[in-house]
Amino acid sequence: MAKPRSHTSAGMLQWLGLAFILLLADQFTKVLILGYYHLGESTYVTSFFNVVRVHNSGAAFSFLAGGSGWQRWFFVGIAVAAVIFILFMLRSHAGQRLFSFALACILGGAIGNVIDRLLHGYVIDFLDFHLRNWHFPAFNVADSAITIGAACLILDELLRVRRSR
Numbered sequence: 001m002a003k004p005r006s007h008t009s010a011g012m013l014q015w016l017g018l019a020f021i022l023l024l025a026d027q028f029t030k031v032l033i034l035g036y037y038h039l040g041e042s043t044y045v046t047s048f049f050n051v052v053r054v055h056n057s058g059a060a061f062s063f064l065a066g067g068s069g070w071q072r073w074f075f076v077g078i079a080v081a082a083v084i085f086i087l088f089m090l091r092s093h094a095g096q097r098l099f100s101f102a103l104a105c106i107l108g109g110a111i112g113n114v115i116d117r118l119l120h121g122y123v124i125d126f127l128d129f130h131l132r133n134w135h136f137p138a139f140n141v142a143d144s145a146i147t148i149g150a151a152c153l154i155l156d157e158l159l160r161v162r163r164s165r
Contacts, residue, residue: 011094015104022108026141027115030124042128049129054138055122079114083107098156105149112142 033053037043042052086107093099116123125138 011100012090015090015094015100016107018101018104019108019111022105022141022145023112023115026109026112026145029126029141030112030116033124033126037126048131049127051126052128052138054125054128055120056125056138057122076114076117079110079117082110083114086110096156098152098159102149102152102156105145105152107149109142109145109149112140112145116142 033051037051037053039053039055042050044050086103090100090103090107093103113123123140123142125140125143127140127144128138129136
């Protein structure tokens with residue numbers, strides 16, 4: 001039997017609220033970085049972590065960062081398509097907690113990074129983890145939310161497959 005529409009809407013609002021909180025956290029931290037750091041400037045925090053201001057005109061791990069500018073709109077288009085798809089999936093599956101949590105994380109992160117691309121032409125990254133001379137590419141709160149969401153999608157699928165055995 002189908003769930004009453006009001007229950008589904010309330011469930012979806014919960015996930016949209018989580019996405020909004022992640023979006024706010026992402027944008028707030030980026031405003032702080034823009035206000036306190038110049039491009040390339042960094043602060044030593046621990047032996048394995050710095051805060052640094054980096055501009056990423058590409059995607060994950062600076063993929064396509066060397067493009068002539070077309071990639072900005074390409075990534076915006078992909079993000080808009082992903083947001084529409086995620087909203088549809090959230091509406092259809094709001095009661096599936098882990099799945100919806102994952103989608104909400106990805107949604108908040110995707111919107112956070114697309115705002116950067118629209119406002120600045122690049123994504124502001126600032127979390128810099130390293131070990132000796134090895135540096136993981138700098139990232140931000142939005143990237144963290146997307147990564148957590150992707151991991152939760154994988155976990156949700158593994159649990160679903162396990163339950164079906």
